[in-house]
Amino acid sequence: MNVETVNWDSWIATWTEQKVSKQNVISVCGKKLVILEGHVGTRVKICMLEGRYEVYANDTLVETFETSPGQANAAMFVERVIAKAGTFKYKRRTYYVGCQHAGKAVRVQEAANGKDVLVFHDDDLLDRKAITDGSVY
Numbered sequence: 727m728n729v730e731t732v733n734w735d736s737w738i739a740t741w742t743e744q745k746v747s748k749q750n751v752i753s754v755c756g757k758k759l760v761i762l763e764g765h766v767g768t769r770v771k772i773c774m775l776e777g778r779y780e781v782y783a784n785d786t787l788v789e790t791f792e793t794s795p796g797q798a799n800a801a802m803f804v805e806r807v808i809a810k811a812g813t814f815k816y817k818r819r820t821y822y823v824g825c826q827h828a829g830k831a832v833r834v835q836e837a838a839n840g841k842d843v844l845v846f847h848d849d850d851l852l853d854r855k856a857i858t859d860g861s862v863y
Contacts, residue, residue, distance in 0.1 A: 740774040742817070754779050754791075756805055761789045803833040803846075816843060819860030823853045 744752045746765045751758050754772055761770070765783055773780040781789040806814040812825040816834045823832075823845055833846045836857075843860070845853040 738776065742772045742774065743769055744772060745769050752781065755803070759789075759791055803835050805831060806834055807831050814845075816860070819857070819862055821845075821855050821860045823855075827852065 742754075744754075746752055746761065746768055748766055750761050750763055750766060752761060752770065752772065753759070754774070759779070759781075761781055765788065768783060770788065771782045773782065777793055779791040779793065780787060781791075804816065806816065808814050808823060808827045808830045810825070810828045811822075812828055813820050813822050814832065814834070815821075821843065827847070830847050830852075832852060835844045835846070836842070837844050837854070841857055843855045843857055844851060845855070
């Protein structure tokens with residue numbers, strides 16, 4: 727019997743992209759991570775896997791950060807604060823949820839269909855927006 731191994735990482739990974747700050751710092755799920763020098767001002771891709779984050783520059787693995795097992799589910803959410811204008815920014819887009827929500831801390835997550843953004847406040851679904859509803863900034 728021939729047994730093949732399957733790389734499940736490509737199936738469960740969540741990817742994001744960020745610009746590296748002047749201090750070689752990126753922010754992933756509210757955590758500031760310092761990467762190796764030499765990437766200031768460049769855009770890096772971050773692969774969020776269960777138990778670790780992998781940072782890639784030009785398709786080359788630059789750094790791996792281990793996370794605690796309890797944080798694997800928290801990595802699906804990103805925290806934002808609604809601005810006075812009733813907007814928040816997520817993945818290089820600005821979304822409007824209403825001025826009545828100004829100042830609220832919300833958690834933002836992409837829906838399983840990959841086409842919607844879900845906005846939660848105190849574990850209640852506040853709004854559901856199509857990714858195309860956001861304006862690019």
